[in-house]
Amino acid sequence: MNYSEKVMDHFTNPRNVGEIENADGIGEVGNAKCGDIMKMYLKIDGDVITDVKFKTFGCGAAVATSSMATEMIKGKTINEALQLTNKAVMEALDGLPPVKVHCSVLAEQAVKAALTDYYKKQGVDPEPIVGMIPDCEDCHE
Numbered sequence: 709m710n711y712s713e714k715v716m717d718h719f720t721n722p723r724n725v726g727e728i729e730n731a732d733g734i735g736e737v738g739n740a741k742c743g744d745i746m747k748m749y750l751k752i753d754g755d756v757i758t759d760v761k762f763k764t765f766g767c768g769a770a771v772a773t774s775s776m777a778t779e780m781i782k783g784k785t786i787n788e789a790l791q792l793t794n795k796a797v798m799e800a801l802d803g804l805p806p807v808k809v810h811c812s813v814l815a816e817q818a819v820k821a822a823l824t825d826y827y828k829k830q831g832v833d834p835e836p837i838v839g840m841i842p843d844c845e846d847c848h849e
């Protein structure tokens with residue numbers, strides 16, 4: 709399978725791997741297509757995501773897309789993070805082989821799940837803000 713240099717870089721040297729103690733939002737999602745899982749931790753100050761870490765039991769493409777996704781939302785506002793799509797993450801990685809597109813959805817789902825958890829903890833209904841968490845049916849292939 710042909711992976712771009714950026715995918716290989718993020719796979720062999722993933723950024724922001726780990727957990728955040730006392731995270732403000734934690735999202736855990738599973739990939740409907742392969743059963744792999746991903747956990748994302750957010751630290752939020754005001755409306756800025758000040759720190760983000762992830763752990764995945766996913767394949768190399770899931771590791772690379774999550775690594776890139778965390779880089780793309782760190783230091784950004786919640787609103788900006790909510791705009792993140794798996795397509796944007798894939799573009800930032802110079803693409804993924806078609807059979808691996810579904811892996812990139814894990815990262816987008818995990819960000820949204822963590823923000824849903826954040827709003828729930830604040831006593832705010834997350835759905836009008838975060839919306840539904842996309843599943844593989846919504847993969848932007």
Ligand code: FES
Nearest residue numbers: 742744767770811
């Ligand atoms: Fe499961 Fe890639 S095969 S996340």
